[in-house]
Amino acid sequence: MQVAALLMILGLTVEIAAFWPGIMTWDAIRQYGQAVTGRYDDWHPPAMNWLWRQLRFFAAGPAPMLILQSLLYWGGSLLLVLATMRRGRRGAAATILLLTLSPIAIVLVATILKDSLFAGALLMAAGLLAVSSVNSGVGSGVGSERGSAPRAELAARWLRVVAAMLLVAAATLRFNAVPACLPLLVALAPAAWRRTLPRLAATSVLAAVPLVLALPLANAALRAERSGVELSLVIYDLGGIGRFSHADVFPPTGAPNPVAINRDCYSPISWDRYAWWGEAPCAIGFATLRAPLMQGHGPYGWWAAALAQHPVAYGLHRLTHFDRNVRFWVRDSDLPGLSLASDPNRWGYTVEPNGVQATIATLATASLATPLGWPACWIALAFGLVVLRPSLGTGGDRTTGAPMLAPALAWSALLYALSYLPLSVASEVRYHFWTMAATGIAAALLLGQRETWAVPRWRRALAVGPVAAILLCSIAARMV
Known part of the structure; x- marks a missing residue:
């Protein structure tokens, strides 16, 4: 566990140092301008602009937001790794650690974006859910100290409360946040609330209410001007x-x-x-x-x-x-790449070129031209995981000890990705940051377990077939 923690802290430190003070795209430049003035419109999430204004108490510019995004991303991933290791799943923990080190993810975290802040908040919520499930089991064994179980359960409840608050806060960052946040918020609910299908449906409707209201209420509270973004x-x-x-x-x-x-x-x-x-x-x-x-x-x-x-x-x-x-039947050269440098801005904020940053950028650009950077492949994998483990109902998830964490991550990734079918207006990989991260973690937790595959043959075929087909078609499209 100490090695994993040290690697995560090292990764966090290297990323912040290499991309200091953070990559400012045109979106971030517009948002920071509103953070400076305190006057908001709703083209970009006013809640993020307001948060950025509060962070200026510590320092001006993108640096505080870079640190916040990085802490959420690396911190949430670390909690997932530690919780998985405490359940004896060292292979799954190592896979999550490896996924966290993805060059594409590191560049996106270093770029000031609502998508990066959104993914970081959801990762932290998932990590808190995983840790809370481990803590709730502390003291339940034979010979445990009297009173340790109630204390652990109380701590677990508070962790879940914080995770729920993070999910509601994340729902203020994107207009299509509800499909991503809802499965995780349902997984945070008591098991009794998910025991039967009617209870699960009622819990889902109840959980959707604060998520649906989060964005319009935040905009109204901040008196954001209507920009016509819709x-x-x-x-x-x-x-x-x-x-x-x-x-x-x-x-x-x-x-x-x-x-x-x-x-x-x-x-x-x-x-x-x-x-x-x-x-x-x-x-x-x-x-x-x-x-x-x-x-x-x-x-x-x-x-x-x-x-x-x-x-x-x-x-x-x-x-x-x-x-x-989703970069399916396309050529990668025809699509937008990652933002690797700040756009010109009146404050002069820029990332000074350095060897580490250049190496990470090169690896990220190369990865973008592989299945690691093709959201279609991750979406197919998320679909396969949902086919293998669809339940968000009662019971613990024995693969992690967290109640339905892996299925919740798979559903969150899939529903969020599919929301872009009717709602998207642009084609950048940043929109699928959360889908890629959540699918990778769910796959690490599920695919190594024998019970995951203990399903009828037709379900195994339905899970594996689309992944293979989309992967092969994506490769073929780039070779034509």
Whole structure:
């Protein structure tokens, strides 16, 4: 255990030192500007911007956020490793440790992103759940000291409370956070609440309430201005429907030949040409569509009408974009890479080049061109794990000692990834950071156990078949 802890602390130290004070992308630059002024809009999570403003008490710039993201990521992973080792699962613990050292993950943690903060918070919650389950068993054996069991159980309850608070806080960071947080929050509930299917369903509905309310309540509490961020998805879907139906489904903007303009602007990779920040923004885009979309039945009315008229075009658009989003039937060179340096900003925050940073960046870029960097493969693996161990019901998870931790991680990874099928507007691997991390941990906990495979043959085939097929197809696509 001491060796594992030392390796984690070393990894944390190296990552912070190599990427100090943290990589600032355009998103982070906009967010930090709002953290400085204390005036927020809802384009990026106001809760994160508010938190960043509080962290400025310790130091200005990205460094405090870099430290927070790193502590959550490395700390949560360490708790998982230690809890797994205490259950005698040294092989699984070593695998989790190895996954934590992924160059892709290290670069993402070093980049100030809501996705990195989100993944770190969920990892810490999972680690607290694992440790709480170990602690709740302390003192239950023969010869244990009187009173140790109640104290351990009380500590375990407090750890679960903190984990639940982290999950609700994480739900303020992404509009599609609920599918990721819900399985873990359900796993935190008492076993009696999950004993039967009706109880499990009721617990899931009850747990979903604070998660659904977290983001809008946080935005209201911080008086975040409406930015129209929700229009990005509507505009991208209208553009996709128009592209695949060869029809004009936009509200009137006065632009000549909107079908031809849209054909030139649409990309299955992202909606960026419709935004205002690109080098050549589309003549039909956010700036020109914001007012017209509010006419009639509003933006969702335009969206629903286009979908009703061209459902096949909508389906083709969504599937084509999801293919890019999960890096399935694509060439890696056609897709965005990782952010390895800060974008220009008025404060002059930048990561000074150094040998360690360059080595990690090189390894991360190389890994991105392998199955380790293809979310489609991780999604297929998460699906396979859910097939093998689907239950979120009662009982302990004997693979870790944590109540349903591994199945909860697999469900969280899968549901979160699938939420991007209807909701995504861009194709960056950072969106799947949590899916990749959670799937890897769940696989480490489950696949080495004989009982995991003690299922009917058809379920084993259903679990393994998609993983093999997607892996082989992904490789073939890059060789064509």
